[in-house]
Every structure is written in C-alpha cells, then in structure tokens.
Amino acid sequence: MTTARSAGAPVGVYDSGVGGLSVLRHIRAQLPNEHLMYFADSGHAPYGDKTEAYVVERALIVADFLLRQGMKAFVVACNTATVAAIKAVRAKYPALPVVGVEPGLKPAAAATRNGKVGVLATARTLKGEKFLQLREQISEATRAEFLLQPAVGLVDEIEKGDLQAPAIHAMLEKYVAPLLEQGADTLVLGCTHYPFVQDGIERVLRAHDRDDIALIDTGDAVARQLGRLLAAGELLRQDGGATLRGYTTGEATALEHAFANLLDLHPPVEKVDV
Structure with missing residues (x-):
C-alpha cells in the first residue's frame, strides 16, 4: 500500500486503549495545525499480557486501517506496542514516518x-x-x-x-x-x-x-520527534482549522468519555471491526 505524502493528510496516533491520549495532548500542543486520528485498540486490550506476535499483528492491522484513512505519519503511542512491533511496522511501511514511545x-x-x-x-x-x-x-x-x-x-x-x-x-x-x-x-x-x-x-x-x-514522561519528546520527521519530509501542515477524530475496536462511548474526561475534547468517534 502506498502511503499518503500530502501535508494536508492526517497523522495517526495509536494505543491499545486511552493511554495514548497523553501523547496526543502533547502533539496537539506542539503541532496545532495537524489533522489527527486517534485509534484505541480497546477491543483487544490490554496488551501487557499478550504475546509479542499478537501485538505485532495488531499494530500492523491498525497501521493498515489508518493508511486507508489517508494517514501521512504514524505515532505508536503505546510503550508495549513500540517495544514489540515498531520494527515490523517500519519494515512493512518503509516510506511511512513512524514515531514510537519508549520508557525515558x-x-x-x-x-x-x-x-x-x-x-x-x-x-x-x-x-x-x-x-x-x-x-x-x-x-x-x-x-x-x-x-x-x-x-x-x-x-x-x-x-x-x-x-x-x-x-x-x-x-x-x-x-x-x-x-x-x-x-x-x-x-x-x-x-x-x-x-x-x-x-x-x-x-x-x-x-x-x-x-x-x-x-x-516522554510524551513531549514524542511530539518533538514527530515534528522533526514531518518537517524533514515537507509534511508539516501550515494552515489552521485542524480536525480530530477517533476510532476504537471497543465501545465508542468509552472512547468518547475518555476524550471528554481526560482532555475535555468531544471529537467524533467511530467503532470499527478490524
């Protein structure tokens, strides 16, 4: 699959659940012009007790889904998924800017x-x-x-x-x-x-x-690295009016409540079966 290379395309942010919203918070603060998609794989969480092969499979499935939504860069905002799967994601999508998180x-x-x-x-x-x-x-x-x-x-x-x-x-x-x-x-x-x-x-x-x-807390460093990669690829979006939408394999209402309770945000959220 080819990856979107337009500066106007959205950035995908992925976690096993709602924890990645702490990273999303830093990205919104540092890169306020970027369209963002947040994917909570809550239907398959938690990852902490899963095998490495299972986490790799889920990360690749999520990356594929977000690429089909036009993603230009991928933030693996989950320590467990970064440790287990980021090498596989980068190998499968070598043209895609990918940022992971790791314990600081x-x-x-x-x-x-x-x-x-x-x-x-x-x-x-x-x-x-x-x-x-x-x-x-x-x-x-x-x-x-x-x-x-x-x-x-x-x-x-x-x-x-x-x-x-x-x-x-x-x-x-x-x-x-x-x-x-x-x-x-x-x-x-x-x-x-x-x-x-x-x-x-x-x-x-x-x-x-x-x-x-x-x-x-390494969320701030993740947002800075994302900014560096977007700038290097001439993918920074310059205009305002950024959008945010959520996807989840769990219940949409749960992610809606997390956006509201943790970030005071109310984006559209869609439950997906992937």
Whole structure:
C-alpha cells in the first residue's frame, strides 16, 4: 500500500486503549495545525499480557486501517506496542514516518542524582528485547541502575476512567513504594497511561516524604520527534482549522468519555471491526 505524502493528510496516533491520549495532548500542543486520528485498540486490550506476535499483528492491522484513512505519519503511542512491533511496522511501511514511545531511560539517567532510577511499566514492556537492550546500553554509558517494577493491572483500572478510584491509589502505593525503598530518586512513567495518574503518584511520594523524586514522561519528546520527521519530509501542515477524530475496536462511548474526561475534547468517534 502506498502511503499518503500530502501535508494536508492526517497523522495517526495509536494505543491499545486511552493511554495514548497523553501523547496526543502533547502533539496537539506542539503541532496545532495537524489533522489527527486517534485509534484505541480497546477491543483487544490490554496488551501487557499478550504475546509479542499478537501485538505485532495488531499494530500492523491498525497501521493498515489508518493508511486507508489517508494517514501521512504514524505515532505508536503505546510503550508495549513500540517495544514489540515498531520494527515490523517500519519494515512493512518503509516510506511511512513512524514515531514510537519508549520508557525515558536516557533522560532519567541524566536526571538522577544517586544513580538509582525506578521504572514503572507493563510486564510486557519490561520483558521486551528492545527495552532490555536500551536498559543495558544506557546502564553501561551512564552507570545508572534501573529498578524495574511491573504495574500489573494498573492500565485496566485507568481505562475504567475513574482516576481517583481507591483501587488505583492502592496499586500506586503497592508499585511505587518498593522503588522508593530501594532508593530511587527518579521515576520513569513507562506507559502512556501513567501520566493520567501522575497526581496519584505524587500523593504517594508525599506520603513517603519523597517530594524530591523526578518524574519522567516522554510524551513531549514524542511530539518533538514527530515534528522533526514531518518537517524533514515537507509534511508539516501550515494552515489552521485542524480536525480530530477517533476510532476504537471497543465501545465508542468509552472512547468518547475518555476524550471528554481526560482532555475535555468531544471529537467524533467511530467503532470499527478490524
């Protein structure tokens, strides 16, 4: 399939669910003229407990669907899908600008004062070959120690939409506290869902008298890289009046509520069967 190369074409943003909306927020702020399509693969989520082959298959299916809608660039706004599938996406669509997200190990290594960095992510991300290679590379270069903490079930709770739920607070305490006990002074939010519970994470830090912890969210860096790729390909849209629409393999009302509750946006949302 040929890829759209028009500057007026939309950018596709993809996640297993609503977590990628945290990346979409940065893209809208930095690239306000771009038409955007957001794809939530909620009918096949969560990805954290799926095989790598399954995640690769889903990423390729979503990319194909969005290309048929005219996509000019593809943002894989999901840490698990980036780790598992971005190499396959780039191999299948070599002409398509593709931006992935990965846990911010490099900025965290630069930010840490004592060399101990906590990484909060899904189990699938932490077991992925791409992540483990990145950890080894940055560890060797900086001598930073990365303390890995899988946050089992946290994505599922965030997807429910009640960010103040007691279950979320209990999970944050369960997963963040051990990293603090091991001496981490920097915490990587290694899943695009987690910035939406940053307030809850900060409450846990205050409860442990650890207001000095630096939190690393990579959504801003993703938006900057997208801007660089679009500019390099002469694909930046210069005019205003940008549009946004959503697609989901789950329930349309769930994604509509996520747009409204998390970003105060009300774009059209379509349920699709792919």
